[in-house]
Amino acid sequence: MLPAVHSVAMSSGEFFVDHPILRHFVATTETILKEQLEVTDRLWHLRRPYAELLNDQTWLPDEFRQPNPNSAMGGGIASWLLYRSEAKDLSLFSLVVPVGSATPVHNHLAWGLVGLYQGEQEEEEFDVPEDQHIIIQSPAKFRSNSVPGGF
Numbered sequence: 001m002l003p004a005v006h007s008v009a010m011s012s013g014e015f016f017v018d019h020p021i022l023r024h025f026v027a028t029t030e031t032i033l034k035e036q037l038e039v040t041d042r043l044w045h046l047r048r049p050y051a052e053l054l055n056d057q058t059w060l061p062d063e064f065r066q067p068n069p070n071s072a073m074g075g076g077i078a079s080w081l082l083y084r085s086e087a088k089d090l091s092l093f094s095l096v097v098p099v100g101s102a103t104p105v106h107n108h109l110a111w112g113l114v115g116l117y118q119g120e121q122e123e124e125e126f127d128v129p130e131d132q133h134i135i136i137q138s139p140a141k142f143r144s145n146s147v148p149g150g151f
């Protein structure tokens, strides 16, 4: 069953989860994006607010922490949109990966931060030449185990 979606329209976008902590994070993010034009600077400035968001277990409702048995990705992997800017150039979503499931090898094709809010995960990253698509057989750049709050 899909979570109840309550979209709250704002000038900057839509909140599918309406919580002051999330609104504060999005406002902080928008300020950083206006002030910092280089991606590396944006990511550096976003680290602290993102860590604070990941370490606060109060703002994400249970329905956005649930797997989706009808997921197009299979394995019950769910992707729940939490926020989307009006220009659709900024989004935040929760990805729920049930125990025993794994995402396929993929490329985000965008810059951003990916962190762990709940549970544990094992992750592999691969080097892919800029002019090529994902090469699944390429050796893992590194393998890591993440814990909540990590990114």
Ligand SMILES: [Fe+2]
Pocket: 106, 108, 114
């Ligand atoms: Fe990913």
